[in-house]
Amino acid sequence: MRDKRETINTLCLILICVLIQVIVFVFIFFSNVPSMRLEQVVILSRHNVRTPLSKNLGRMTPQPWPHFKEKPGYLTEKGFVLEGYMGTFFFSWLHNEGLLSKNCPTDEEFYVYANSMQRTLLSAQAFVNNAFPDCNIIVHHTDLNKTDLIFNPVIHNSSAIFKDIALKEMKYVLDNLNLEQSYKSMENILNYKYSDLCKLENECDMNKDKNQLEILVGKKPKLSGPLKLCNEAIDDFLMSYYNGFPMEEVAWGKLNEKNKWHSVLDLTAGYHNVTFNTTQVSKDIAKPLLKYMTDIFNNKISNVVLLMGHDANINVILNAMSFKPYNLPDSFVSAPIGGKIVFQKWFDMTLNKYLLKINYVYQTNKQLRHGHVLSLKSPPNFALLELKYCKTDNNGFCLWDDFLRFLNKIYDNNYKALF
Numbered sequence: 001m002r003d004k005r006e007t008i009n010t011l012c013l014i015l016i017c018v019l020i021q022v023i024v025f026v027f028i029f030f031s032n033v034p035s036m037r038l039e040q041v042v043i044l045s046r047h048n049v050r051t052p053l054s055k056n057l058g059r060m061t062p063q064p065w066p067h068f069k070e071k072p073g074y075l076t077e078k079g080f081v082l083e084g085y086m087g088t089f090f091f092s093w094l095h096n097e098g099l100l101s102k103n104c105p106t107d108e109e110f111y112v113y114a115n116s117m118q119r120t121l122l123s124a125q126a127f128v129n130n131a132f133p134d135c136n137i138i139v140h141h142t143d144l145n146k147t148d149l150i151f152n153p154v155i156h157n158s159s160a161i162f163k164d165i166a167l168k169e170m171k172y173v174l175d176n177l178n179l180e181q182s183y184k185s186m187e188n189i190l191n192y193k194y195s196d197l198c199k200l201e202n203e204c205d206m207n208k209d210k211n212q213l214e215i216l217v218g219k220k221p222k223l224s225g226p227l228k229l230c231n232e233a234i235d236d237f238l239m240s241y242y243n244g245f246p247m248e249e250v251a252w253g254k255l256n257e258k259n260k261w262h263s264v265l266d267l268t269a270g271y272h273n274v275t276f277n278t279t280q281v282s283k284d285i286a287k288p289l290l291k292y293m294t295d296i297f298n299n300k301i302s303n304v305v306l307l308m309g310h311d312a313n314i315n316v317i318l319n320a321m322s323f324k325p326y327n328l329p330d331s332f333v334s335a336p337i338g339g340k341i342v343f344q345k346w347f348d349m350t351l352n353k354y355l356l357k358i359n360y361v362y363q364t365n366k367q368l369r370h371g372h373v374l375s376l377k378s379p380p381n382f383a384l385l386e387l388k389y390c391k392t393d394n395n396g397f398c399l400w401d402d403f404l405r406f407l408n409k410i411y412d413n414n415y416k417a418l419f
């Protein structure tokens, strides 16, 4: 009798324990207690849609190019609108994570620094106008008439050995490109046979014409010849496409299907691979920007820092920090217009540790061309980026301390001499 009662009591106790566990579990599961807190964000951005830059366009085809109303190299009206959408999105996201308040931010809460060119300054302005309407945010920049050393993607090392190594590396990449079909497609699109370059200068065969490399201190690494021309043409196609020109005006209607784009995009990838993606050249060009960024990571100057520069800045930083190869779905290129490398410092309350996550945040081809408004419900794409020397977990986080140690090591090894 007594035994039976004890058994029942024990069973009841077990049942109560299980019930409590279930209730606690359900509570935790649905109460959504955040275990991660966003602490700091550093954004390295490319300006948004600009007009084409090249002076060679008229010589490479007999066909007329689309007419942009803005000056060459300027941010377009559409680019201003698109970058504004990014500003709106980033504010929503960072406000949602508790990193930005509804009040106008101080420099310690949000700091923006842009290269002193029209397209970078105006991109930064578009971003802050929409992120913080009615706030008078100062876009920091250097003297308008001076090149900003931090953003200028030029060679610093003046030694003959450096020049020799750099040219060899670039030549190696150039010689290993396989672009025969792409050149043929491009000649077709341009109607190259009837261009001034062919008729007046006898440059008629992109597969045979010579590509030349040049490395000079204080200048960008230079490639001249068919690969450079092709990159300039594709740049025009892309900007016209993103800017919303009718498809019959974009590459004269010859790129109206996705697989046709892919017949020429290797040329752009190849061009960037040669100019801003070899180890010695990237590490040298990246120095001032890498030092600036290392300082920001070491001594947090602001909760959120936005750096507004160029694709060359992004490419050399990706190389100098040894990022793993990545792939950006729904983007024609590896450094999309308006795209952002977003370094996030998170605090994991369960682990009691700081973690790093890095995403490439960018507007897709469609979002750019159709001018889609961005929001938390329809965000830009987030692609995970990983560093070779900072091991990530299954969710893409690596240890913040590992990241800092690595950054300071490359700084100590290669950079102290220069500053």
Ligand SMILES: *[C@@H]1O[C@H](CO)[C@@H](O)[C@H](O)[C@H]1NC(C)=O
Binding pocket: 143, 144, 145
């Ligand atoms: C930049 O140079 C132009 C002329 O070259 C001059 O008119 C203008 O005032 C300068 N701007 C600044 C900020 O120095």
Ligand SMILES: *[C@@H]1O[C@H](CO)[C@@H](O)[C@H](O)[C@H]1NC(C)=O
Binding pocket: 157, 158, 159, 161, 162, 165, 280, 417, 418
């Ligand atoms: C220039 O490049 C050479 C070869 O890579 C290197 O040994 C030298 O340290 C570099 N100089 C500076 C100032 O970075």
Ligand SMILES: *[C@@H]1O[C@H](CO)[C@@H](O)[C@H](O)[C@H]1NC(C)=O
Binding pocket: 173, 177, 266, 269, 270, 273
């Ligand atoms: C870029 O160059 C690397 C070697 O440096 C090569 O592995 C890669 O395939 C190249 N990518 C393109 C698109 O040419």
Ligand SMILES: *[C@@H]1O[C@H](CO)[C@@H](O)[C@H](O)[C@H]1NC(C)=O
Binding pocket: 269, 272, 273, 277, 325, 326, 334
């Ligand atoms: C840069 O080169 C690396 C190999 O050295 C390659 O994996 C990567 O795809 C290249 N990046 C671009 C944008 O071509």
